[in-house]
Amino acid sequence: MSRRQPRGPRLPAWTATLTWKAAVFITVMCCALAALLGALVHVSVTNQTVGQARDRALSHLDEVTERYEAGDRLGPGAGVDPVGLPSRLRELAVSGQRGTMVAAHESRPTMWAAGPADGGRAIAVQVDYAQGARTIDGLDRAILGSSVLAIGATLLVGAFAVTRVTRRLHQTAQVARRISAGDLDARVEDPHARPDDTGFPRHQDEVAAVAGALDTMASTLQGKLLSEQRFTADVAHELRTPLTGLHAAAELLPPGRPTELVRDRVAALRTLTEDLLEISRLDAKSEAVDLDAHHLAPLAERVVRSSGEGTELVVVRDVCVDTDRRRLERVLGNLVTNAHKHGRSPVVVTVDGPVVSVRDHGDGYPEYLVEHGPQRFRTEGTSKGTSKGHGLGLTIALGQAAVLGARLTFSNAADGGAVATLRLPYETTGDGEETGAAHDGT
Numbered sequence: 001m002s003r004r005q006p007r008g009p010r011l012p013a014w015t016a017t018l019t020w021k022a023a024v025f026i027t028v029m030c031c032a033l034a035a036l037l038g039a040l041v042h043v044s045v046t047n048q049t050v051g052q053a054r055d056r057a058l059s060h061l062d063e064v065t066e067r068y069e070a071g072d073r074l075g076p077g078a079g080v081d082p083v084g085l086p087s088r089l090r091e092l093a094v095s096g097q098r099g100t101m102v103a104a105h106e107s108r109p110t111m112w113a114a115g116p117a118d119g120g121r122a123i124a125v126q127v128d129y130a131q132g133a134r135t136i137d138g139l140d141r142a143i144l145g146s147s148v149l150a151i152g153a154t155l156l157v158g159a160f161a162v163t164r165v166t167r168r169l170h171q172t173a174q175v176a177r178r179i180s181a182g183d184l185d186a187r188v189e190d191p192h193a194r195p196d197d198t199g200f201p202r203h204q205d206e207v208a209a210v211a212g213a214l215d216t217m218a219s220t221l222q223g224k225l226l227s228e229q230r231f232t233a234d235v236a237h238e239l240r241t242p243l244t245g246l247h248a249a250a251e252l253l254p255p256g257r258p259t260e261l262v263r264d265r266v267a268a269l270r271t272l273t274e275d276l277l278e279i280s281r282l283d284a285k286s287e288a289v290d291l292d293a294h295h296l297a298p299l300a301e302r303v304v305r306s307s308g309e310g311t312e313l314v315v316v317r318d319v320c321v322d323t324d325r326r327r328l329e330r331v332l333g334n335l336v337t338n339a340h341k342h343g344r345s346p347v348v349v350t351v352d353g354p355v356v357s358v359r360d361h362g363d364g365y366p367e368y369l370v371e372h373g374p375q376r377f378r379t380e381g382t383s384k385g386t387s388k389g390h391g392l393g394l395t396i397a398l399g400q401a402a403v404l405g406a407r408l409t410f411s412n413a414a415d416g417g418a419v420a421t422l423r424l425p426y427e428t429t430g431d432g433e434e435t436g437a438a439h440d441g442t
Contacts, residue, residue: 018169022162023155030154034147038140045139049132050111054100057113057127061098064125065115078125080117085124089114093122102129109133168207172214179214184222187215225283233280239273275392279376282399289324289403296351296424299325303332303349310345311336316352321424327400328424331408332356334397335420343418354426359419364412373410374398394420 064078074080081090084105092099093114100113105126114124171188178186192208243266250266253259281287297318304313332349335358339347343360350357368375374394394410397420401408407423 018166019159019162023159026155026158027151030151031147034143034151038143038147041143042136042140046136049135050102053102053111053127053129053132054113057100057111057125058098060125060127061113061115061123065123068117068123074123077127078123080121080123082124082126084110084126085114085122086112089124090122093117093124094120165207168211172207172211175218176214179218179221184218184225187218188212189215229280229283232276232283236273236276236280239269240277243270243273272392275396278396279392279399282396282403287400287403289327289405291322291324293320293322294325294328295320296354296356299328300332300349300351300356303329303336306333307336307340307347310340311347311349314348314350316350318351319353319426321354321426323404323406323424327404331397331400331404331406331422332358334393335422338393338397339418339420354424356422356424357419358422359413359417361417363418364416365410365418369394370410370412 060078064074067074068080084103086101086103089099089101089103089112093116096116098113098115100111102109102111104110105112109129109132111127111129111132112124113127114122117123168190172190175186175188188211190208190211192205192211247266247270250259250263253262295318297313297315300315301313304311336347336349339358339360339362343362346361348357348359350359374397376392376395398408401422405425409421409423411419411421413419
């Protein structure tokens with residue numbers, strides 16, 4: 001059996017934002033550039049300062065060597081094998097070569113220059129290098145300070161520029177989420193995406209192009225949906241008049257099996273037409289709730305009685321909620337009807353506080369319905385004992401639940417069967433009392 005390797009510590013979620021990544025990138029690049037430029041300036045100035053001190057020391061060494069060979073007094077800062085002469089420089093001078101070296105002498109930076117003398121000794125001079133060392137130290141501090149200021153200024157300017165871009169992207173993402181939630185009137189309306197006074201598009205950046213494309217997509221989608229809604233409403237409305245006449249004519253037919261078939265088909269067609277009209281009203285968001293206080297257990301009991309045999313009611317806990325009784329019965333009735341039509345008995349309606357569930361014991365909902373919700377007229381198999389087809393019943397139930405401010409979800413039980421769960425709006429007051437409240441779905 002393979003064992004999972006323990007994961008390391010995870011970074012906070014805000015580190016995944018574009019602003020944070022851009023800030024890190026700008027900081028790293030500024031630090032790298034400052035370090036490179038600082039190193040170049042430091043090396044250049046150090047070489048120049050050391051070179052000048054070396055030239056002075058070698059020139060002084062030439063003078064002292066001439067005095068030594070003439071037998072004159074060497075003067076201050078010069079001598080043969082003086083105290084403090086670096087051993088490496090002395091070895092170089094004893095070998096017959098001249099050289100220079102910066103070393104500390106009596107706690108002060110000193111430039112040494114040494115050359116060969118008779119008797120295997122070294123003649124050397126020392127030049128004060130404190131001023132040069134201070135110059136280099138001051139330069140290093142100036143480079144560090146200016147680098148910090150430059151990095152800070154660049155980071156602020158870069159963060160400001162990136163924040164403006166990310167703010168626009170965030171606004172575009174919010175509008176996209178609103179559109180996906182059903183608000184087809186939402187638009188980004190990025191000012192950079194608007195045409196100028198001549199009617200031609202401005203010079204758009206990439207964010208403006210995305211915002212403009214999203215607005216165009218939303219407008220096109222809204223137009224198509226409105227066209228479909230008008231078509232559905234018009235078709236359903238136009239069908240009502242001939243169906244009324246057809247129903248009246250069917251009632252005049254003589255009794256018999258053909259008459260029963262005609263009446264049955266006319267009734268099914270009238271039900272379909274009414275469902276289409278109800279869906280068109282839900283799509284237009286023209287429905288308004290009629291709120292009143294109702295206990296869920298008696299309401300669910302009425303739905304169970306009207307559904308006929310094969311439906312069981314289980315009340316775990318009854319509560320009183322403010323809701324629209326007619327719409328709630330419509331939702332539960334559609335769920336129970338769908339369970340009987342596409343599932344298997346027994347169908348169990350359970351009331352547990354503000355949560356009402358309807359479960360059958362069939363094969364369960366198809367995967368697309370569990371993941372994406374019911375889709376109009378989509379069916380997958382129509383044989384008895386399956387839960388593949390759903391027609392318009394579940395679509396209407398979902399729409400009416402939204403009008404009530406309730407949440408309707410679909411799932412499959414672990415031991416088989418489809419489960420529809422309706423969660424009504426319900427709140428608990430501060431003193432422990434529970435209250436129910438439905439929201440206006442207009």
